Amino acid sequence: MDILDIQNLHVGFRINDTFYDAVDGVSFTLKNNEILAIVGESGCGKSTLATAIIGLHHEQNARVTGKILFGERNLLECSEEEMNHIRGAEIAMIFQDPLSALNPLMRIGDQIEEALTYHTDYSRDEREEKVLQLLKQVGISKPEQVARQFPHQLSGGMRQRVMIAIAISCKPKIIIADEPTTALDVTIQAQILDLLKELQNETEAGIILITHDLGVVAEMADRVMVMYAGEIIEEAPVQKLFASPKHPYTRLLFNSMPQLHSTNERLNAIEGIVPSLTHLPRTGCRFASRIPWIPKDAHEEQPIFHEISKGHFVKCTCWKYFNFQHESSINR
Amino acid sequence: MSFMQIIDLKVHYPIRGGFFNSIVDWVYAVDGIDMEFEQGKTYGLVGESGCGKSTTGKAIIGLEKITSGKILFEGEDVTKERKSRTSHFHREVQMIFQDSHSSLNPRKRIADILAEPIRNFLNLTPREERKKIDELLAIVGMPGDSKEKFPHEFSGGQKQRINIARALATNPKLIIADEPVSALDLSVQAQVLNFMKDVQKEFGLTYLFISHDLGVVKHMCDYIFIMYKGRFVECGTKQDIYQNPKHLYTKRLLNSIPATTPLGREKRKWARQEFEKMYEKHIHKAFDENGRVYDLIPISDTHYVSASSVKEVV
Ligand SMILES: Nc1ncnc2c1ncn2[C@@H]1O[C@H](COP(=O)(O)OP(=O)(O)OP(=O)(O)O)[C@@H](O)[C@H]1O
Ligand SMILES: Nc1ncnc2c1ncn2[C@@H]1O[C@H](COP(=O)(O)OP(=O)(O)OP(=O)(O)O)[C@@H](O)[C@H]1O
Ligand SMILES: [Mg+2]
Ligand SMILES: [Mg+2]
Numbered sequence: 001m002d003i004l005d006i007q008n009l010h011v012g013f014r015i016n017d018t019f020y021d022a023v024d025g026v027s028f029t030l031k032n033n034e035i036l037a038i039v040g041e042s043g044c045g046k047s048t049l050a051t052a053i054i055g056l057h058h059e060q061n062a063r064v065t066g067k068i069l070f071g072e073r074n075l076l077e078c079s080e081e082e083m084n085h086i087r088g089a090e091i092a093m094i095f096q097d098p099l100s101a102l103n104p105l106m107r108i109g110d111q112i113e114e115a116l117t118y119h120t121d122y123s124r125d126e127r128e129e130k131v132l133q134l135l136k137q138v139g140i141s142k143p144e145q146v147a148r149q150f151p152h153q154l155s156g157g158m159r160q161r162v163m164i165a166i167a168i169s170c171k172p173k174i175i176i177a178d179e180p181t182t183a184l185d186v187t188i189q190a191q192i193l194d195l196l197k198e199l200q201n202e203t204e205a206g207i208i209l210i211t212h213d214l215g216v217v218a219e220m221a222d223r224v225m226v227m228y229a230g231e232i233i234e235e236a237p238v239q240k241l242f243a244s245p246k247h248p249y250t251r252l253l254f255n256s257m258p259q260l261h262s263t264n265e266r267l268n269a270i271e272g273i274v275p276s277l278t279h280l281p282r283t284g285c286r287f288a289s290r291i292p293w294i295p296k297d298a299h300e301e302q303p304i305f306h307e308i309s310k311g312h313f314v315k316c317t318c319w320k321y322f323n324f325q326h327e328s329s330i331n332r
Numbered sequence: 333m334s335f336m337q338i339i340d341l342k343v344h345y346p347i348r349g350g351f352f353n354s355i356v357d358w359v360y361a362v363d364g365i366d367m368e369f370e371q372g373k374t375y376g377l378v379g380e381s382g383c384g385k386s387t388t389g390k391a392i393i394g395l396e397k398i399t400s401g402k403i404l405f406e407g408e409d410v411t412k413e414r415k416s417r418t419s420h421f422h423r424e425v426q427m428i429f430q431d432s433h434s435s436l437n438p439r440k441r442i443a444d445i446l447a448e449p450i451r452n453f454l455n456l457t458p459r460e461e462r463k464k465i466d467e468l469l470a471i472v473g474m475p476g477d478s479k480e481k482f483p484h485e486f487s488g489g490q491k492q493r494i495n496i497a498r499a500l501a502t503n504p505k506l507i508i509a510d511e512p513v514s515a516l517d518l519s520v521q522a523q524v525l526n527f528m529k530d531v532q533k534e535f536g537l538t539y540l541f542i543s544h545d546l547g548v549v550k551h552m553c554d555y556i557f558i559m560y561k562g563r564f565v566e567c568g569t570k571q572d573i574y575q576n577p578k579h580l581y582t583k584r585l586l587n588s589i590p591a592t593t594p595l596g597r598e599k600r601k602w603a604r605q606e607f608e609k610m611y612e613k614h615i616h617k618a619f620d621e622n623g624r625v626y627d628l629i630p631i632s633d634t635h636y637v638s639a640s641s642v643k644e645v646v
Contacts, residue, residue, distance in 0.1 A: 013485075015485075039517070040517065041489075041517050041519060041520065042487050042489025042490060042515075042516055042517045042520050043486070043487035043489060043490055044487075047487065096515075097431075097434075099431050099434050100434060145347065145357070148347075148349060149347075153345070154382070155381055155382040155386060156381070156386065156430045156431060156511070157381025157382060157544075158381060158382050160381075161381075179515070182514045182515060183381065183430070183511065183514065183544075184381050184544065185378075185379065185380050185381050185544035185585070186544060186545075186546060186585060186588035186589055186590070187380065187584055187585060187588045188380065188381050189544075189588070189590075190588045190590070190604055194601065194605075212516065212517035212518055212521075213590070214518065214592060215589070215590030215591065215592055216590055217594075218590060218591055218592055218593055218594045218597065219590045219591070219594070219597050219600070219601075221594075238594045239594050239595070242592075242593055242594050242595075252519065253517075253518055253519055256518045256519045256521070256522040257518055257547075257592065258522075258525075258547040258548055258550070258551040259547075265529070266526050266529070267521075267522035267525055267526055267551065268522060269519050269520075269522035269523040269526055270519040270522075270523075273473045273474070273475060275475070276475050276477060276478070278477075279475070279477075
């Protein structure tokens with residue numbers, strides 16, 4: 001069952017009184033009990049997309065258009081009050097930047113309890129017990145002590161886990177996790193990922209997992225969307241994407257992974273930089289400038305999504321002509 | 333020859349509580365560690381979240397009070413000097429902070445953020461300064477028009493690149509990089525790591541590289557410290573750690589590295605949970621009767637392991 005249906009979503013930021021789209025016509029659905037991973041170059045609009053779903057963009061700075069259907073409701077038409085109830089209770093977000101999402105003046109325990117007070121009808125004692133239980137669940141070994149501490153007294157990874165505890169506290173239907181484990185060591189990362197899965201088994205929540213760690217994607221995702229410069233450029237079930245990535249960006253991305261068993265001095269980076277919002281090409285294949293060795297006519301003029309096998313979508317046609325640069329220079 | 337030594341460093345934080353806000357307990361964030369740094373090498377500092385890695389870094393550059401211990405830089409005891417922001421030590425030792433978002437002043441433009449260390453330590457004309465800023469931005473792959481912008485206009489990864497540019501501004505000798513690439517996507521990560529290696533070669537830089545990504549650590553580091561609850565449980569060359577791990581905690585870290593294929597993930601999850609049970613059963617042996625990790629003892633010229641685990645857990 002689709003629990004989230006996003007149609008033609010645009011999010012533009014105001015820069016010198018003009019709006020520039022950081023998310024530029026994105027459509028997708030999320031099913032319950034599904035983990036949808038979103039990967040993509042830094043600055044491609046992942047967090048902007050996530051923030052739009054829970055309605056936290058400011059009207060003055062950002063223009064959000066399109067549809068975000070959550071059951072019967074279009075979240076873009078909900079009042080602030082309705083959104084306040086949906087946020088946390090039904091759709092929870094784990095922010096990329098835990099320090100700015102936590103209240104610096106409030107003890108950790110009180111912050112978690114606040115979420116419970118607002119969205120559940122537990123008694124005070126139940127809430128206190130629940131706080132400690134949640135902290136334990138996210139792998140914090142001295143929950144009583146940490147509950148009494150303030151955010152600045154915790155390590156980066158501990159703060160991130162507190163965020164996760166708050167996000168799962170009300171058993172939401174959708175969890176949006178923006179880089180939930182980037183600050184965590186691998187052992188706790190594994191533990192948190194297992195925890196999210198367990199929680200999902202219990203509540204059938206749909207999870208949107210934003211990450212740049214392809215290992216995390218491999219271990220967790222059912223389906224993967226790849227974004228570049230505000231657009232989705234490839235989408236596929238996880239096995240398909242890892243077995244045969246198609247879009248040039250996706251292939252270059254996989255190619256830049258540090259290999260545990262390689263002794264190569266240099267990693268394969270993607271040459272060039274992501275253009276800033278104001279300089280983004282708005283027509284044609286946005287990735288063309290990063291792969292100049294691919295002939296211009298390999299790209300579609302108006303790139304569209306092609307379903308190349310069941311559930312596997314690729315934007316533009318340039319993938320058919322793509323080779324890695326060193327291959328092409330050898331051929332020449 | 334090493335140019336910098338850390339000797340028996342300790343950082344303990346008081347926990348206050350009760351009626352009178354008196355000290356009720358202590359967090360032994362860093363509890364007696366020794367390190368040495370040679371020029372041009374990269375040192376990895378790896379360990380569980382909350383084990384004291386950032387505290388170690390911050391204590392070295394003087395942002396945390398040291399409870400006890402000593403820091404020697406080029407033969408001199410700089411334990412006191414390191415607190416003054418304009419000291420020689422400060423120019424030579426820079427830090428890239430873990431929290432890229434909050435370590436940039438939101439009210440300053442990028443140009444001013446980068447100009448700050450330049451003005452503190454280098455004597456440049458305004459023109460040279462502008463050129464330097466352009467160079468720094470180019471080095472980290474940011475568009476030139478970033479200069480006029482404010483931090484909130486950038487994505488997480490972009491902010492981190494600005495942080496790296498700032499640390500490089502004074503051509504330091506040692507850069508303490510606290511999770512410098514964990515907020516970056518893979519291709520930018522590859523760019524930044526390649527770039528860090530390039531400047532290292534060019535300027536003979538030394539890195540203390542704090543990270544939990546064992547793939548990245550393996551790629552970057554010559555020598556690795558494994559930290560656990562404020563102490564080192566194992567240290568050695570890259571080969572020692574990856575090919576011949578001794579301590580149970582080190583093994584657990586290596587065991588939790590996610591695979592890079594979705595195939596077989598159910599099986600891996602099961603194996604991980606089995607390992608976890610074994611770990612829970614044996615890890616208490618890593619501590620002495622006071623709950624402190626045992627001291628390191630050498631098992632080769634380069635490889636040190638916390639005493640208990642040498643015999644017990646192989
Ligand atoms: N408040 C803002 N005002 C103007 N531009 C913004 C704002 N927030 C983000 N941007 C720009 O929008 C684009 C998308 O940013 P976003 O934070 O969504 O990227 P991201 O994909 O989450 O990147 P990362 O992986 O680095 O977190 C970037 O070019 C960024 O500079
Ligand atoms: N100002 C402080 N007051 C009290 N305790 C603190 C303070 N700063 C850090 N701590 C504690 O010291 C310990 C070590 O923290 P530190 O930030 O060094 O961890 P870390 O190894 O960098 O972890 P991470 O990988 O999560 O960033 C933690 O238990 C933390 O709660
Ligand atoms: Mg982001
Ligand atoms: Mg840290």
